Amino acid sequence: MFFKTVEQEQRYNEIGQLADKFAKRAQKYDQEGSFPVENINELKQAGYTTLTLPTEFGGKGATLYEFVLLHERLAQGCGSTALSIGWHVGIILDLATTRPWPKDKYAAVMAKVNEHALLNRAATEAQTGSPTRGGKPQTTVIKEHNYWRISGRKIFTTMAPVLDFFLVSAAIDGDDKIGEFLIPRDTQGVRIEETWNSIAMRATESHDLILEDVKIDEDHLLEIVSARPKQKANGWLLHIPACYLGIAQAASHYAIKFASSYQPNSLNHTIIELPNVQRQIGEMELELKHARHFLLSVADKWDQLEDKTITIPDLAAVKHVVTNTTIKIVDKAMRIVGARSLSENSPLQRYYRDVRAGLHNPPMDDATLHLLAQSAITSFTDKVEKKQG
Ligand SMILES: Cc1cc2nc3c(=O)[nH]c(=O)nc-3n(C[C@H](O)[C@H](O)[C@H](O)COP(=O)(O)OP(=O)(O)OC[C@H]3O[C@@H](n4cnc5c(N)ncnc54)[C@H](O)[C@@H]3O)c2cc1C
Structure with missing residues (x-):
């Protein structure tokens, strides 16, 4: 097998047991097109949502190698569950490696992740298609005093029913810049429109995220991202x-x-x-x-x-x-x-x-x-x- 350590093998076996359980539920979630909340809760309890969280924040600090190894096993049980949680665990790994956010904000969000909070990027829009092609978001943000007002619609927001934080890209008004903003789910003006009717990955509930004049503190601007980002080793x-x-x-x-x-x-x-x-x-x-x-x-x-x-x-x-x-x-x-x-x-x-x-x-x-x-x-x-x- 591909294990490098005994711990890896143990974690692989634990994930394998969950995957086999999820396999029995997969047909039901797929047919209903409903989100596998039960699976995600069990993954939280098993520590999978903190797999790549750095140890300094209470996580396991797993490598990409271990993540990929375990993730393949998880997907053998339920593809929708794996794709959904994969965005979260992957983004945590990316942030741990690149540390692009202000230190305090990063530490505060990672503390929440350690308490089982879930996050994902809502980057795709109908007008941009895949954001990797460099389209400018139609979601816009305006600075007023010490807060931002943000409005727009994102599509394909995987795991929409259970996300605690959305990482949203938006064009900064009056500027060519694009910022990534942290939007907690319970913020006023945030809602989900249940639009997901794909024949593939039906249980990911990748719905539209609607932002209607959402007001967030100025420190929720996480980073300035370029519309045509330099190739990153993602x-x-x-x-x-x-x-x-x-x-x-x-x-x-x-x-x-x-x-x-x-x-x-x-x-x-x-x-x-x-x-x-x-x-x-x-x-x-x-x-x-x-x-x-x-x-x-x-x-x-x-x-x-x-x-x-x-x-x-x-x-x-x-x-x-x-x-x-x-x-x-x-x-x-x-x-x-x-x-x-x-x-x-x-x-x-x-x-x-x-x-x-x-x-x-x-x-x-x-x-x-x-x-x-x-x-x-x-x-x-x-x-x-x-x-x-
Ligand atoms: C199951 C699933 C889950 C997803 N989850 C998320 C998520 O959680 N968050 C998120 O933000 N997104 C998510 N996405 C969206 C995904 O990342 C893509 O943005 C989305 O699938 C659109 O990609 P596309 O290639 O169809 O779109 P487009 O980029 O519009 O491409 C459609 C067609 O147009 C062509 N095309 C368009 N623009 C160009 C161009 N500039 N140059 C050359 N060819 C072009 C393409 O080649 C293709 O043939 C998800 C998608 C799926 C399928």
Whole structure:
């Protein structure tokens, strides 16, 4: 296995037990399109929401490697639960590494996180599409005396039913700057509109966040962010491929279990003995290994390197390879199972819908290919220039 310490193995096993429990509830939450509050509460009790919180604030200070390892296991149980909590645990890791906020504010919010508060970024808007493409938020903020007034609408706010804090990007009025603001849920003028009707990741309840003339203290401006941010080594975003990999692993397990017990009367053995079924199982396993080793090796590299910017092309490549691979794995699992995979009672049809969402989480495939092309061209040009002296 991939454990580096005994503690990692223990935590992995604990998360595994929860994941197996969540797997039994996943169909219900998916069909209802309701948020798995029960799962999130159990993850809080198990300490998963403080996994990457630095030890100085009471957390476990886990590395990216450990986060990704555990997160994949969690997603084997329930993809929506994993994607939801992944944003929170990932953002906590990002903040721990980059410390971009004023010290006092950071310490105050992390103290709340240690008491089980949950946060997520609400960055996407209908007019901007993916914020990674550099669109300017239509959410605006005006400074008045010693407070801010903020208005706008965000879409795709995952975990909307249970978030305690929203990290909201907004254009600062009369300025070209964009700020990220901390908005506590109970602030007047904050409300959720239940718009989430996606066929994928249905239980994430990624609704619209509406901000109507919300008044917040001036120290709730966390940082000034650029509309076209410098490429950052966003290791924390590896929770996304880890989540989809877990779903693909669950699909593979399901198909193998099915093939081990399904025996049509045209055969005197189960279909697991058929060469074409074994070939597809072999292909799934090859793809799972490829994806998992790539994911964990880049996570490990990110943890080890002082200059994390070196990992930027690798991080994007991992997300591309893993998310696209998981779509292929689920497809193969469904071919093994046959038409029964399309039953509403089969988890495979949920996995099939859920892995599609990976394509639309950042970074997007076209941006990754562009980045990789630039990186390959630059490194080739550098080599030629060095040779020429
Ligand atoms: C399950 C799920 C959960 C999510 N959770 C959150 C969350 O918690 N918080 C949050 O803020 N967001 C969240 N998102 C939103 C996500 O990060 C993206 O912003 C969203 O999916 C929109 O991406 P898009 O690629 O469809 O949009 P767009 O960027 O609008 O792209 C749509 C199409 O237009 C093209 N396109 C648009 N602009 C450009 C451009 N400038 N250059 C080239 N091509 C362009 C794209 O290639 C694509 O073909 C979530 C999304 C999903 C699916």
